[in-house]
Amino acid sequence: VAERPGPRSPAELYTAFNRLALQGFGGVLPVAQRELVERRGWMTKAEFVELLSLGQVLPGPNIVNMALIYGDRHFGWRGAAAALGGLMLAPLAIVLVLAIGVRQGADVPAVAGALRGMGVVAAGLVLATAIKLAGALKGNVLGRGWCVAIVAAIALTVGLLRWPLAFCLLGIGTLAWCAAWWRLEP
Amino acid sequence: MVRGVVAPRAMNEIAFGPLGVDPAAWWELFVHFALLSLLAIGGAITTVSDMQRFVVGQKGWLSDAEFSGSVALAQAAPGPNLLFVAVIGFNAAGLVGVFVTLLGSLLPSTALALSAARWGATRRDQRPVRAFREGLAPVTIGLMLATSWVLTEPARTSWGTWPLVALTLWFMLRTRRSPLWPIAVGAAAGVAGWV
Numbered sequence: 001v002a003e004r005p006g007p008r009s010p011a012e013l014y015t016a017f018n019r020l021a022l023q024g025f026g027g028v029l030p031v032a033q034r035e036l037v038e039r040r041g042w043m044t045k046a047e048f049v050e051l052l053s054l055g056q057v058l059p060g061p062n063i064v065n066m067a068l069i070y071g072d073r074h075f076g077w078r079g080a081a082a083a084l085g086g087l088m089l090a091p092l093a094i095v096l097v098l099a100i101g102v103r104q105g106a107d108v109p110a111v112a113g114a115l116r117g118m119g120v121v122a123a124g125l126v127l128a129t130a131i132k133l134a135g136a137l138k139g140n141v142l143g144r145g146w147c148v149a150i151v152a153a154i155a156l157t158v159g160l161l162r163w164p165l166a167f168c169l170l171g172i173g174t175l176a177w178c179a180a181w182w183r184l185e186p
Numbered sequence: 187m188v189r190g191v192v193a194p195r196a197m198n199e200i201a202f203g204p205l206g207v208d209p210a211a212w213w214e215l216f217v218h219f220a221l222l223s224l225l226a227i228g229g230a231i232t233t234v235s236d237m238q239r240f241v242v243g244q245k246g247w248l249s250d251a252e253f254s255g256s257v258a259l260a261q262a263a264p265g266p267n268l269l270f271v272a273v274i275g276f277n278a279a280g281l282v283g284v285f286v287t288l289l290g291s292l293l294p295s296t297a298l299a300l301s302a303a304r305w306g307a308t309r310r311d312q313r314p315v316r317a318f319r320e321g322l323a324p325v326t327i328g329l330m331l332a333t334s335w336v337l338t339e340p341a342r343t344s345w346g347t348w349p350l351v352a353l354t355l356w357f358m359l360r361t362r363r364s365p366l367w368p369i370a371v372g373a374a375a376g377v378a379g380w381v
Contacts, residue, residue, distance in 0.1 A: 021264060021265045021266065022264050022265070023264065023364055023365060024264050024265055024266070025262075025263075025264050025366070025369045026261060026337075026369065027267065027333075027337075028265065028266050028267075029330075030358070030365055031364075031365050034358075034362075034365065038362065039362075046323075049323045049326055050319050050323070052326050053318075053319070053322035053323060053325065053326045054299075054302070054303060054306070054322075055299070056227075056228065056322075056325075056326055057227070057322065058227070058295065058298060058299045058302055059223060059224050059225060059226045059227050059294075059295045059298065060223060060226055060230070060291075060292070060294075060295025060296065060298070060299060061226070061229045061230055061266055061267065061268040061295075062228075062229055063266050064266055064292070064295075064296075065295065065296075065299040068296055068299050068300055068303075069299060069300070069303040072300055072303060072304070073303070073307065077300075080296075080300060084292075087265070087266055088265070088266065088268075088269070088288075090265075091263060091264050091265020091266065091269055092265070092269060092272055092284075092288075094263050094264065094265070095259065095260055095263040095265065095269045095272060095273055096272070096273075096276060096284065098259055098262070099256070099259060099273050099276050099277065102255070102259060110376075110377045111258075111262060112258075113376040113377045113378075113379060114262070114373040114374075114376045114377050115258060115261060115376065116340055116341050116376045116381055117341075117350070117371075117373050117374070117375045117376020117377070117380075118261075118372045118373050118376065119261075119337050119338070119340060119341065119372075120337070120338060120341050120346075120347050120350045120351060120354075120372055120375075120376075120381050121350060121351075121354050121368045121369050121371065121372030121373075122337050122369075122372075123333075123334045123335070123337035123338045123351055123354075124334075124350065124351040124352075124353070124354025124355050124358070124368065125354055125358060125365050125368065125369075126330050126333050126334040126337065127330075127331070127334040127351070127354075127355060128354065128355050128357075128358030128359055129330060129358070130327055130330035130331050130334065131355075131359065132358075132359070133326075133327055133330070134327050136323060137323055137324055137327065140320055140323055140324070141316075141317075141320045142320060142321065142324065146324070147323075147324040148324075150324035150325060150328060151324045151325075151327050151328040151331065152328070153328065154324075154325055154328025154329055154331075154332060155328045155329075155331035155332050155335070158328070158329060158332035159331060159332030159333070159334075159336060160332075160335065162336075165227060165228040165232060165329075166227045166228070166232075169227060169228075169325065172325060172328075173321070173322060173325050176321035176322060176324060176325055177317055177318055177321040177322065178317075178321075179321060180316075180317040180318075180320040180321035181313060181314060181317035181321070183320075184313055184316055184317055184320070
């Protein structure tokens with residue numbers, strides 16, 4: 001467990017989360033996976049999925065919850081504050097400058113088109129991240145059949161049918177939890 | 187994590203009103219956003235329709251166009267999607283609004299996330315906690331697929347959309363470069379009208 005590198009100080013946490021936040025156009029999640037799992041090697045895929053699951057189920061933005069919990073695990077509240085600050089401060093400054101620019105009548109005619117294009121790429125980024133992280137399901141206690149069924153059920157109800165997220169999480173999430181509990185029986 | 191898709195509109199058409207609301211309103215803004223924070227399973231974006239109802243419909247601090255302009259602006263900028271909350275706060279009540287809406291959105295969910303995580307960390311090896319970890323992993327992967335699908339929604343009918351998704355997939359699975367590259371290509375394709 002000790003061989004894997006991790007943040008050595010809150011300052012390093014700040015830098016890491018700042019770096020990934022500034023690359024995160026249209027969603028920080030794919031960049032977070034690339035930076036934290038692939039580039040820095042601070043987490044395995046399975047740990048990333050675990051943190052994300054937790055961030056997902058709790059109210060609040062997933063990536064913010066994830067940063068808080070990861071920072072807290074390493075350096076307590078100082079780590080949580082460092083990770084959150086890294087994630088938020090610089091992007092906040094940028095977005096406020098943009099907001100002031102728009103208020104002063106800056107002309108941004110191409111923005112709508114650019115946003116649409118970035119949205120499409122963001123879809124590809126999230127899809128790629130899902131494909132990579134699916135590797136973390138290999139050792140899952142639920143086994144292949146259950147995993148595929150749960151992935152498909154969530155993708156169908158939340159994505160295609162657009163059922164309310166909280167409802168699907170509660171329903172399918174509870175089912176998955178119970179199935180895993182049952183399977184873990186010694 | 188599934189984001190409501192806000193129809194992007196030409197931002198130069200949006201005229202923002204004068205800044206500021208009275209100080210009593212700051213408290214209301216804080217309380218409302220703090221309540222929504224605890225309901226925001228899947229992120230603040232899932233509560234955007236209620237924010238709109240409150241800020242635009244009930245209080246009239248922003249117009250409809252200003253509200254969706256604020257959300258679109260935050261999506262164009264780097265960083266967590268949550269920042270749209272700050273832009274709404276800014277356009278409703280200036281810098282105080284930023285402080286109040288961000289604090290309201292973050293404080294309750296942060297307190298809950300940290301206490302839940304600490305609670306879980308001390309019980310890592312117990313069966314219910316392990317079952318949670320294992321059971322929720324496929325749910326999380328499924329949600330990512332759903333998010334990806336929802337994100338293509340505004341552009342699904344354009345011919346350039348699917349090649350662009352395929353190109354992004356190839357880039358992310360086969361290279362180790364920053365996602366900034368495909369994002370830049372996507373923005374350019376959007377400006378050129380290909381998607």
